[in-house]
Amino acid sequence: MDDAIAAVLGRAQGRARxxxxxxxxxxxxxxxxxxxEARPQAKLVDIRAWQxxxxxxxxxxxxxxxxxxxPDWTPAPEFVAEVSARLxxxxxxLLLGRTTGRADEAGRVLAGEGFRQVYIVLEGFEGEADAEGRRIVNGWRQAGLPWYQT
Structure with missing residues (x-):
């Protein structure tokens, strides 16, 4: 692992501590x-509802x-089994939610199930809402990172 990525992961681990x-x-x-980009073996798991x-x-x-x-945000009972089947x-x-809340919860669940290298993506896909309720403050999309709509 190169020094730049080691530093990034070190900062992320510091936030966790x-x-x-x-x-x-x-x-x-x-x-x-x-x-x-630096670790192609890294797995991004988008935990948002399919809708x-x-x-x-x-x-x-x-x-x-x-x-x-x-619509009621009940836990998906097969979440851990699906992650275990694929990873x-x-x-x-790397866990990505709408914002940060569900990713944090999912990270705790996976760590509790023995997944050893779990990180969450802060801000999520959509990011925080501004004063008018628009999700244009931050997040994956606002950072200009790859995404698409079907």
């Missing part, structure tokens, strides 16, 4: 993209595995 996350760390969208992805957009190459279900416990996993 400060916040007592229970998983490895948290990355900004730009940091997550840098890790993905969110369909309406708002997808990230190319991401594993789309729902953590909670729309190994030692894989470098």
């Amino acid at each position: 400060e916040g007592a996350y229970g998983y490895c760390g948290s990355l900004t969208p730009a940091e997550a993209w840098a890790v993905m 969110e992805c369909a309406l708002v957009g997808h990230v190319p190459g991401a594993f789309e595995i729902e953590f909670r279900r729309f 190994a416990r030692g894989d470098l996993i």
Whole structure:
């Protein structure tokens, strides 16, 4: 691993220590993209409900595995089983939600299930809302990172 990516992951791990996350760390969208480019074996898991992805957009190459279900946001009972079927416990996993909340929760769940390299993407796909409720403040899309709409 090159020094720049080691530094990025070190910052992410420092955030985890400060916040007592229970998983490895948290990355900004730009940091997550840098890790993905430098470490092609890293797995981006988009945990949004399929309706969110369909309406708002997808990230190319991401594993789309729902953590909670729309409209009542109940936990998806097969979440851990689906992640386990697609990814190994030692894989470098980056979790992307709408914002940060569900990714944090999913990160804690996966870490509790023995996944050892779990990071979340801060701000999520859409990011925080501005004063008018528009999600244009930050996030994956606002960072200009790859995404598409179907």
